[in-house]
Amino acid sequence: MIIISTRKHLRSIIVFFAQVPTVQSSTSLLKVEAMAGHDDSGKKSNENEIPTFNVENMQSNMKVIYYSRTFMSIIGGVIAGILGFTGLMGFVIYLLVMAITSLCLIAKAGFSIHSYFDTWNRVLLDGFLGGLLSFVLFWTFAYDIVHIF
Secondary structure (H helix, E strand, O other), rough: OOOOOHHOOOOOOHHHHHOOOOOOOOOHHOOOOOOOOOOOOOOOOOOOOOOOOOOHHHHHHHHHHHHHHHHHHHHHHHHHHOOOOOOOOHHHHHHHHHHHHHHHHHHOOOOOHHHHOOOOOHHHOOOHHHHHHHHHHHHHHHHHHHHHH
């Protein structure tokens, strides 16, 4: 048990805990947050202007892509393992899951990819191989639990 003797220590501990990110409950994991984009609403369009992106917004959007792909790879791997897919059929399931994930990300961006990303490759291909490793790990794990043990 820690006893705090002065208000100064109490204030510093309160400030410390205010800066620590909180863990979200499982019900709030399904909450959809808006993607960060750039705003052209108050500007006159000039054909010679180069589109600019906020680096922090781009990084935030890339995190959304990586987290989405990793999460969907895990879910797809578990489903493929439970259903007993082996060999190339499992990898076909992975390609199908990644295609659905890409389509959902494009729909989340309102089919206006260039407002949130610099190229289409960011949405279609980034995180593809990292997701593959997660898929194979959970695919084999779920297959072993259900069909071998």
